[in-house]
Amino acid sequence: MLHQALEGLKGKVAIRSTYDNYIGGQWVAPVQGRYFDNPSPVTGQTVCQVARGTKEDIDLALDAAHKAKDAWGRTSYAERAVILNKIADRIEANLPLIAMVETIDNGKPIRETMNADVPLAADHIRYFAGCIRAEEGTIGEIDHDT
Structure with missing residues (x-):
């Protein structure tokens, strides 16, 4: 195999x-x-x-x-998010290749690198791209001192 x-x-x-x-x-x-x-x-x-x-x-x-x-x-928040999403796109487009190289490098079973490690890396990048878009710069007050 x-x-x-x-x-x-x-x-x-x-x-x-x-x-x-x-x-x-x-x-x-x-x-x-x-x-x-x-x-x-x-x-x-x-x-x-x-x-x-x-x-x-x-x-x-x-x-x-x-x-x-x-x-x-x-760089605008929107453009930062676009860049991060492009990185995630490239990871997903090359999933089998990256997973195999990761398996060779760290010894994990291919099922883990293919179905968890590499897809989760792309998902984390997409998460932070979303966080960037959600950042709007205000502070929510709890009360007049907090």
Whole structure:
């Protein structure tokens, strides 16, 4: 079953041999150049190597986040919700693929990643898109002091 699923992934997704940190919209090598093996609990074999982040990498990510916050802060609530819903759409459109990669990565049964983990991730994103739309900025008073 697993081997058939892995064969089905070929041509649909290329699991790279190495992953850097994703910072500011681009892949960035770790400052100290260190990586760790990411073995699959399914096979025990290394799936890929992943950047081992350090304080310097966190600082780069924080700098990128601070740089992006003003533009995101000027984005309307409606547009933020649209963006989040598009992310959820992409997750749902690629459900079998994401679920299989998640199973390979964490060893959970495919039925759980396919029917719970990945769909719930999309659902959570849709929930927050709805929260954004519902935010209207007023405060409800309980009494004159609260």
